[in-house]
Amino acid sequence: MTTIQDIADKMGVSKSTVSKALNDAPDISEALRKQVLETAVALGYTKLRRYKKPTKKVCIIIEKENMRYQEPHHFAYDILVGFRQMAEPAGFDVEIVPVDIKTQRSQHYDVFMLEHDYIGAFVVGFSLSDPWIQDFKISRTPAVLFDNYIVGNPSTAYVGIDNEEGMELAVSYLAGLGHRKIAYLSSSLGARVLQARHAAFLRSMHQHGLKTSPAAIGCSYYLSECMEKHLPRFLENGTTAIICSQDTLVNAALIQCQQLGYQVPDDVSIIGFDVLPIAAYTSPPLTTIKQDRIELGKSGFFALSSLLNGVSISTFLLHTQLIERKSTGNVPVA
Numbered sequence: 001m002t003t004i005q006d007i008a009d010k011m012g013v014s015k016s017t018v019s020k021a022l023n024d025a026p027d028i029s030e031a032l033r034k035q036v037l038e039t040a041v042a043l044g045y046t047k048l049r050r051y052k053k054p055t056k057k058v059c060i061i062i063e064k065e066n067m068r069y070q071e072p073h074h075f076a077y078d079i080l081v082g083f084r085q086m087a088e089p090a091g092f093d094v095e096i097v098p099v100d101i102k103t104q105r106s107q108h109y110d111v112f113m114l115e116h117d118y119i120g121a122f123v124v125g126f127s128l129s130d131p132w133i134q135d136f137k138i139s140r141t142p143a144v145l146f147d148n149y150i151v152g153n154p155s156t157a158y159v160g161i162d163n164e165e166g167m168e169l170a171v172s173y174l175a176g177l178g179h180r181k182i183a184y185l186s187s188s189l190g191a192r193v194l195q196a197r198h199a200a201f202l203r204s205m206h207q208h209g210l211k212t213s214p215a216a217i218g219c220s221y222y223l224s225e226c227m228e229k230h231l232p233r234f235l236e237n238g239t240t241a242i243i244c245s246q247d248t249l250v251n252a253a254l255i256q257c258q259q260l261g262y263q264v265p266d267d268v269s270i271i272g273f274d275v276l277p278i279a280a281y282t283s284p285p286l287t288t289i290k291q292d293r294i295e296l297g298k299s300g301f302f303a304l305s306s307l308l309n310g311v312s313i314s315t316f317l318l319h320t321q322l323i324e325r326k327s328t329g330n331v332p333v334a
Contacts, residue, residue: 002045011039022114034111041110044140057093058304059118064098066191067125073277075248075293076124079146082297083122090305097121101131109135109143120308122146122300127190142307144300147193154312157303160193161291166320167200168207170243170271170289173322175208178331179241179269182210183234185253186245188221197245197273223249227256235262240269240331247272247279250286254327265329275323284326291320 004022008015021028021036028036060080062069069076080096087094095118103112109132113121120142126133128148136143136150149158174182184201186194198219205212215237218230231253234242244250250272254264262268264284272279272288279286299316306313 002040002043004045006043007036007040007045010043011036037111037114038108041108041114041140045114056091057095057118058087058120058122059095059097059113059116060122060124061097061099063100063125063127063130065100066127069096069124075274075276078293079124079297079300082294082299083301084297085294086298086301090301099132104131104135108132110139110141113141120144120304122297122304123148128192129190142304144303144307146296146300147191149192149315155307157307157313157316159296159300159303159316160318161296161320162317163193163196163320164200164203166273166289166291167197167243168204169320169322170273171201171204171208171210173287173324174241174243174269174271174328175210177241177269177328180210180331181216181237181239182241182243183216183218183239184212184243184245185226185230185234185249186217186219187223187226187249189219190221194219194245201243223252227252231256232260235260235268240267241271241328242268243271243273245273247274247276247286247288250288250327251278251282254282254284254286264327267332269328271328279323280325282327287325287328288323289320290323292318 004018005015008018018036021033060083062076067076068074069080071077084094122144124146126148133148136145136156137153140155142155144157144159147160150156171182186198189195189198202212215233216239218226220226220230226249244253250270253270257264257268264270272286275288275290279288295318299318303313303316
C-alpha cells in the first residue's frame with residue numbers, strides 16, 4: 001500500500017510537503033499540488049486507502065453535455081434520487097458533479113477524485129468519446145458506470161438494464177400484432193447503450209424470422225435528420241411499425257407522422273424506450289419499454305458500496321417491462 005512517505009521519496013520532497021499538498025494547505029503552490037496529486041495517483045495512492053474521516057464522500061458525476069437531470073421530467077433525475085435514497089441513510093455524503101469534455105481533458109479521473117476528496121463515483125451520461133472512458137480502463141478509484149461497460153478493471157462496475165430483453169419485448173409484441181415490416185430509429189450510436197440496443201434489435205428481428213435492411217434502420221446525431229430523412233423513408237417503404245431507441249425521439253416522430261398524413265396507430269405503430277414522464281402525455285400516449293430509473297440509481301449505490309468494500313461486481317442488469325398504451329395496434333389491413 002502506497003504511503004505519503006512513498007510519494008515524498010519519489011518526488012524528493014518532505015513528507016509534510018506531500019501531506020500539505022494532499023490537504024490543500026494554502027502555502028503550497030498550485031503547480032506543486034498538481035504534481036503531488038499526479039504522483040500519488042501514479043503510485044496507486046487513493047482517498048479510499050487513506051480515508052479515515054467519519055464522513056464518507058462520494059459523487060455522482062454527470063456528463064452535462066449529454067444528460068439532463070435537474071427537473072423531474074429529465075431522464076437522470078430519478079436515477080439520482082434512487083442513488084441518494086440508499087447512500088444518504090447509509091452515512092454517505094453525496095455530491096452532484098457536472099463535468100464536460102474540457103474538465104476531463106484537463107485532469108485524469110483518479111487525480112480529480114483525489115483532489116476533491118471523493119472515495120467513489122456513480123458515473124452517468126458518458127459517451128464513448130468522453131476522455132474519462134479511457135481513464136476508467138486503468139483507474140483505481142471505484143467507479144460505477146451507468147450504461148457503459150469497462151472490461152478487466154476490478155475498480156469499475158456497470159449498471160444498466162437488459163437491453164436484449166427490452167428489445168425482445170418490443171419486437172415480440174409488434175410481431176404478435178402482425179407487424180412484419182418493422183423499422184428502427186435511433187440517435188447517434190456514440191453511446192454504448194445505443195449500440196447495444198441497435199445490435200439487440202437486429203438479433204431479435206432475426207430470431208423472429210423478420211427481415212431487416214439498411215433502409216429500415218436510421219441513426220443520426222441530429223433529431224431533424226431523424227425526422228426529415230429516416231422517418232419519411234420508412235413510411236415510403238411500407239413500414240408498419242417503428243421502434244425508437246429513446247422516448248426523446250418519439251414525440252417528434254408522432255408529430256412528423258401526422259404531418260406526413262399517417263395516423264398512429266392506424267397506419268403505423270410506434271414504440272419508445274425508457275418511459276420518460278412525457279410518454280404518458282403524448283398524442284397518442286406512448287407504448288414503451290420501461291427501465292425503472294429509481295431502481296437503477298439504487299443499484300448504482302449497491303454496486304459502488306460493493307467496490308468500496310473490496311468486492312468486485314462487473315455487471316448489474318435490471319429487467320425491463322413493456323408498458324402498453326395507445327401508440328401501437330394491429331398491422332393495418334392492406
